Amino acid sequence: MLVKHTTGNNRIIIAIDGPAASGKSTTARKVAEKLGYTYIDTGAMFRSVTLKVLDLGMIDAVRQFPESILPLLQDLTVAFRGERVFLDGRDVSAAIRENRVSREVSFVSSLAPVRDRLRRMQQEMGSRKGVVMDGRDIGTVVFPDAELKIFLVADARERAKRRYAELAAKGASGSGLPDIGMLEQEILERDRADAERELAPLEKHPDAIEIDTSELSIDEQVGKVSRLALEKIASCAMTGKS
Numbered sequence: 001m002l003v004k005h006t007t008g009n010n011r012i013i014i015a016i017d018g019p020a021a022s023g024k025s026t027t028a029r030k031v032a033e034k035l036g037y038t039y040i041d042t043g044a045m046f047r048s049v050t051l052k053v054l055d056l057g058m059i060d061a062v063r064q065f066p067e068s069i070l071p072l073l074q075d076l077t078v079a080f081r082g083e084r085v086f087l088d089g090r091d092v093s094a095a096i097r098e099n100r101v102s103r104e105v106s107f108v109s110s111l112a113p114v115r116d117r118l119r120r121m122q123q124e125m126g127s128r129k130g131v132v133m134d135g136r137d138i139g140t141v142v143f144p145d146a147e148l149k150i151f152l153v154a155d156a157r158e159r160a161k162r163r164y165a166e167l168a169a170k171g172a173s174g175s176g177l178p179d180i181g182m183l184e185q186e187i188l189e190r191d192r193a194d195a196e197r198e199l200a201p202l203e204k205h206p207d208a209i210e211i212d213t214s215e216l217s218i219d220e221q222v223g224k225v226s227r228l229a230l231e232k233i234a235s236c237a238m239t240g241k242s
């Protein structure tokens, strides 16, 4: 028997994956705004766990004995309120973007208990659909049935320039601002770690639509993804699939 699963208003799941600084979060946030959907930044969730490990001074212990992370995951909460991220009730929106977190996040993200815990939280957050979720494994692992899967790519130099502009806009200056070459190296290193890890590596789902954003403005990439989303919502409405 075919049971029609109605979630109201033809809400779908939009998964946006891709390497560091490829424009996922800006695109995802703006597309969500246009559609009246909820934006979920899964990178912020992995960054929050990493911050928790660092703040507890446990990074070396976890590197040596990965299972020592388990108690810390038990009482973990990560919540989004507007653009702000709360770790165990504390606003960590700025702290999770610090370089010390960026440097360790790929390692912490490679641990099975971390991925299990966050995957379950993400699946719960998307269970009523109407979400745009960005990350590395959303279309492949978290929501392989997402109605729309996007894979954003851009060349590494361009991505480093964007990250530089982002840091400068956030007020980092002078010695606090790494040079573009160094950012490019860090980005390439993180891409390598994310793509080569055993669990949920960064890879494109065969159904995902790849968009190269190297030469696109934010408005252009948002426009492209929004059009694809509206087409998909309309076709799901016609077939009664959402």
Ligand code: CDP
Pocket: 019, 020, 021, 022, 025, 042, 043, 044, 046, 047, 105, 106, 107, 109, 110, 134, 135, 136, 137, 138, 190, 194
């Ligand atoms: O914004 P940026 O591209 O720098 O990265 P992010 O989206 O904040 O993600 C930070 C890190 O979290 C990534 O480099 C991955 O190691 C990890 N991550 C992951 O493993 N799976 C996800 N779904 C999202 C992020």
